[in-house]
Amino acid sequence: MTSLTDMYAAGGERRTFAEEFVQRAHSGNWETAKDHWTRVVEHFGDNVQELEKLPKSKARQEAERLALALCKTLAQAGKCWACITA
Template sequence: MKTLTELYHEGGEAKHFAEDFAHRLHTGDWAQAKDHWTLAVEHVSNTVAELDTLPPRAAARRAEELARTLCLSLAQADRCWACALALR
């Protein structure tokens, strides 16, 4: 799994995602953003059945893609997936 910092250093859309996730959704708290990114990827890895049929590297990449989609869709409503869970 790529960390949020690795995504940032990757540049392009990955960097934009990392910045937005940390700054807009977590008011610049990179530690919290990193934890919540990890939780989102772990959640996807543990719940998406299609990942079980993929080789490990492909499954990890796909889990990251799906987690990013999950996080981006909730970001449209200014919400973080993990922050929303904490409020329940």
């Protein structure tokens, strides 16, 4: 899984997402944001049945893609799925 720190370092859209996820959704708390990013990706990996049919590496990538779409949308509104469901 691509870490939030790696996304920030990558620059571009990934960096923008990492910044929004940390700043808007987690009030600047990197540790909480990193933990929640991991939890969301793992949730998709564990609960999306369609991913079970894919090779492990492809399933991991798809879980990350789904998590990114959800987290990006919520972060723009200052929210986090992991915070909401806790």
